[in-house]
Amino acid sequence: MNLHEYQAKALLARAGVPVPRGSVVLAAGDIERAVSEVGGPVWVVKAQIHAGGRGKGGGVKVTRSPQDAAKAAHQILGMNLVTRQTGPKGKDVHRVYIEQGADIARELYFSVLLDRATSRVTLMGSTEGGMDIEEVAAHSPEKLVRVSIDPITGMQPFHARKLAFALGLKGSELKTGVPLMMAAYKAYMECDASLIEINPLAVTKDGNVIALDAKITIDDSALYRQSAINAMRDETEENAAELRAQRASINYVKLDGDIGCLVNGAGLAMATMDLIKHHGGEPANFLDIGGGAPKERVVEAFNIILADPNVKGILVNIFAGINRCDIIAEGVVAATKEVQMKVPLVVRLEGTNVEEGRRILADSKLSIIAADGLADAAEKIVSATRGVA
Ligand code: ADP
Ligand code: MG
Helix, strand or coil, rough: CCCCCCHHHHHHEEEEEEEECCCEECCHHHHHHHHHHHCCCCEEEECCCCCCHHHHHHHEEHHHHHHHHHHHHHHHHCCEEECCCCCCCEECCCCCCEEEEECCEEEEEEEEEEECCCCCCEEEEEECCCHHHHHHHHHHHCCCEEECCCCCCCCCHCCCCCCHHHHHCCHHHHHHHHHHHHHHHHHHCCCEEEEEEEEEEEECCCEEEEEEECEECHHHHHHHHHHHHHHCHHHHHHCCCHHHHHHCCCCEEECCCEEEECCHHHHHHHHHHHHHHHCCCCCEEEECCCCCHHHHHHHHHHHHHHHHCCCCEEEEEECCCCHHHHHHHHHHHHHHHHHHCCCCCEEEEEEEEEHHHHHHHHCCCCCEECCCCCCHHHHHHHHHCCCCC
C-alpha cells in the first residue's frame, strides 16, 4: 500500500526525521487556514497523488506570499496532473499539501529498502538527489551508494556515518544527517515498510539535513497489524476493480488483453495465461479465487471480470482440491444468469465433485462451452473470441 507524501512525512516525523512544517488541505475552503498555519516566509504548495515527478509536471509550486500560496493551492487542487509516472491520462488532485519552503544548498537522495538479492534491509544514497533516481541508476550506477544492514545487529550509527560520508555531509550536517538516517530506519521497521524514499533529502544553507519529499510503501501482508496506517488508505488512488477484488478476497490484476480468466490458485492462473498466449490470445486479467471459494465469491469474480469493457470471452479453469466443482459450477450458473453473459464462456472443471459440477452446468441449459483439459480450454476460448468485435 502506498501513502501520500504528507502521510509519509507524519510517520517519519513521529520517528524523529526532521520535515518542514506543513498542513494538508482536502477542500478549497480550507486553503487560507492552512496557509496561515504554515506561516511562511516561503510556502511550497504540493499536489498529493500517488506518483512522483510532480515538480516537473507542475504539481509543486514555490511561493513567497500568503496570497500567492493560496492562489497556487486553488490552482493545484482539482487539477489533472500528468507526470512521467501517471501515464498520459494523469491523476486528479484531491488533496494539496502546503509546507514551509527550505533554503536548499544541495539535494541528495536517500532510501531504505529491502534488497532481495542480499535479503537485507539496505540504505541507498546518492549525491544526485531531486531528480529521477532511475536515470542515475541506469547511467551512472557508481553514484548510488549502498549500505546493507545485518538483521542481527540492526542499524547502527556506523551504517549511517558510512552513508553520510559518502554523501559528502560535513560538520553540523552530520549532526542532523546521521540521526535522520537512524530515525528513517526506525520508521521503516515500525511501519512494516518495504520502501522509504526521501528524494530530495535536502542540505540547507544553515547546515541542517531535512526530508523535503517522502514516499512510503507498506508491505500489504503486514497491514493486519498496522491498522492506523491501513486507515490512511486513499481509495481514490487505487484501481477500482483491484480494490473490489481485494474486498472479496480475490487476487486480481488487470491486464490489457481481451480474454477474462477465472482460475483457482496463483500457479494455475499463471499457467492459464501462458496457454492463452501460446494459442494466440491475450489475457485480460490474472484472477485467483483462492481456496474454498463460496458461490458468492465466484459471482463477484465474474462481475469484476465483466466490468472490464475489453473482455470478449471468459475462460474458467478450476482444478478443485480444497474448492468444490459443484460450488464453482453453481457460481458460474448464478453469475451467468445474474449478469446476462453476452460473451462466450469456456469452462474446464477437474477435481473434487467434478461429476456433480459438470451435471449442474449441463442441466443449466446455458450456452457454456465445456472443455476437456487445459490446452483444449485455451484453444476453445481463443477461437471463440477471435473475430468477435
Ligand atoms: P516530486 O518528486 O514529485 O517532483 P518533490 O517533493 O521532490 O516532488 O518536489 C520537487 C522539487 O521541489 C524538489 O526537488 C525541491 O527542489 C522542491 N521542493 C519540494 N519541497 C520543497 C520545500 N519544502 N522547500 C523547498 N523546495 C522544495
Ligand atoms: Mg521527489
